[in-house]
Amino acid sequence: MEAIERVKAARAKGRPTGTDFIHKIFTDFTELHGDRRYGDDKAVVSGIARLIDMPVTVIALERGHDTTDKIKRNFGCAHPEGYRKALRQMKLAEKFHRPVVCFIDTSGAYCGKSAEERGQGEAIAENLMEMMTLKTPIISILIGEGGSGGALGLAVADEVWMLENAVYSVISPEGCASILWKDPSKSAEAAECLKLTAGDLLSLRVIERVFKEPGEDFTELYETIRTELYSTIQKNKALPTEQLLDHRYHRFRRIGWDGR
Amino acid sequence: MLKKSLFKRPKNELETYDSKHTKTASPTVPDEMCSICPSCHATLFTSDLSDNxxxxxxxxxxxxVNARQRISMTADDGTFSEMDADLQSENLIGFPHYDGKLKNARLESAEKEAVVCGTCEIDGFPCALFVMEPYFMVGSMGTVVGEKITRLFEYAAKEGLPVVGFTVSGGARMQEGILSLMQMAKTSGAVKRHSDEGLLYITVLTDPTTGGVTASFAMEGDVIIAEPGALVGFAGPRVIEQTIRQKLPAGFQRAEFLQDKGFVDAVVSRLEQKRYLAKLLSLHAKEAE
Structure with missing residues (x-):
């Protein structure tokens, strides 16, 4: 499949969103709202849930289902308070020794006036720093679109996984095409150049694992993810904290630098 | 006087480059001797300008100003010792026209990459220093910029040195795809490790600092200062105007605006920066044991 087809699939109407993954994979989900600083960003859904028998913190970027929901969620584009809400949950997870699972699906962090006024750059930057040394296991899964810094703000993890039709990119294909060729309609070529598919990212060693998508019915996929999350988190929980954090640091430290 | 000049800030030089140059260029004035201020339109002798x-x-x-000029304005004479000067970018993902772009950037900037790193003294206070290069692909961050910054913070953490960094960047370098995005996490990790050693990091935001650099090491300083009028933001003003379908007010995302919103500790004129940095370094100096 061509890269642009993956981009279309990742954005497709009806594709399961962050909250679907939360409800299908975990039990006892208890949503916790707000960043305790400014407000409650509904593009980020967060709380505590049970993974089989293990309490975990779950955080999802949620783009919304129907039109009303999408508007409420700002189409999955978080404001700074969304990243700060996520960080608050992660700090709670650290305190109570709960692992963190993040689901990522966003075209990017919100590029609006309000977001700039409240420090979008600072909010993402702080997450990158804090996640790097958060003393509990973190797994991030790209389930749809992984748009640039807005996706990375929840993706500093021990392992990063992707669904077969998810994409992860430094810039949208449309944005890239308008910069490169002054023509956003050349997004198919741009998508190819950007190396944004799960397969590309696996070979660039930016992600650890790709999950095959079984078509429209994700039931089986949810089960697989549940099992894989459980065993990977158990394995990471068993590591001494220093080793876990060292691994996380070097996981990012070597990217783009292997063998150079 | 000061207030008046604040309201006269020009837009980002990149945006207004064409119009201002066509409007103000005079065929009778030799370019190398005179410069015209894009803000007040005064004709200035280049030598006076560089003295100032x-x-x-x-x-x-x-x-x-370019990275070398900044270094000479900041570091004590003869104290700057460059690190990792030879690291060069490669076209890692086979991106179209990237090789040519790199070649042009090297010619235009006379640098091998978009950041210069090393150690120096500022009024006798030793520190690690990085300075981004605006004439190398507008200081965009690819894997080499990420690696150089990371190495600098790792070195400073090991040697117990504070870090002073001047940022100027259009953001992550699109031509290296996802690998440049990952540099945001990589550099942030190195900043955090340096910070966890109890060491000081001061960033100086200069015009323009945007995108992935703003959303990583630019905003991670213990103390963040900005140059007057510098554009600093996550999204560029044009992208925001397209998103919200409104014109942005004058001064939006400028240094003074960021200070007003609580994201910058101080707006410091270039003429005062060295003294300001030295003062901060002295206030954080470890007592002799």
Missing amino acids: HHVCPKCGHHFR
Whole structure:
């Protein structure tokens, strides 16, 4: 499949969103709202849930289902308070020794006036720093679109996984095409150049694992993810904290630098 | 006087480059001798301008300066010792036209990459220093910029040195795809490790600092200062205007705006920066044991 087809699939109407993954994979989900600083960003859904028998913190970027929901969620584009809400949950997870699972699906962090006024750059930057040394296991899964810094703000993890039709990119294909060729309609070529598919990212060693998508019915996929999350988190929980954090640091430290 | 000049800040030089040059260029003035201030339109002798750290003596407009000029304005004479000077970018993902772009950037900037790193003294205080290069692909961050910054913080953490960094960047370098995005996490990790050693990191935001650099090491300083009028933001003003379908107010995302919103500790003129940095370094100096 061509890269642009993956981009279309990742954005497709009806594709399961962050909250679907939360409800299908975990039990006892208890949503916790707000960043305790400014407000409650509904593009980020967060709380505590049970993974089989293990309490975990779950955080999802949620783009919304129907039109009303999408508007409420700002189409999955978080404001700074969304990243700060996520960080608050992660700090709670650290305190109570709960692992963190993040689901990522966003075209990017919100590029609006309000977001700039409240420090979008600072909010993402702080997450990158804090996640790097958060003393509990973190797994991030790209389930749809992984748009640039807005996706990375929840993706500093021990392992990063992707669904077969998810994409992860430094810039949208449309944005890239308008910069490169002054023509956003050349997004198919741009998508190819950007190396944004799960397969590309696996070979660039930016992600650890790709999950095959079984078509429209994700039931089986949810089960697989549940099992894989459980065993990977158990394995990471068993590591001494220093080793876990060292691994996380070097996981990012070597990217783009292997063998150079 | 000061207030008046604040409201006269020009837009980002990149955006207004064409119009201002076509409007003000005079065929009778030799380019190398005179410069015209894009803010107050005064004609200035280039030698006066460079004596004044490339700040307009009439209105205080800060002209863009390259990395070497910044180093010479900041480091004590003869103290700068460069690190990792030979690291060069490769076209890792086979991106179209990237090789040519790199070649041009090297010619235009006379640098091998978009950041210069090393150690120096500022008024006798030793520190690690990085300075981004605006004339190398607008200081965009690819894997080499990420690696150089990371190495600098790792070195500083090991040696117990504070870090002073001047940022100027269009963001993550699109031509290296996802690998440049990952540099945001990589550099942030190195900043965090340095910070966890109890060491000081000061960032100086200069015009323009945007995108992935703003959303990583630019905003991670213990103390963040900005040059007057510098554009600093996550999204660029044009992208925001397209998103919200409105014109942005004057001064939006400028240094003074960021200080007003609580994201910058101080707006410091280039003429005062060295003294300001030295003062901060001295206030954080470890007592002799």
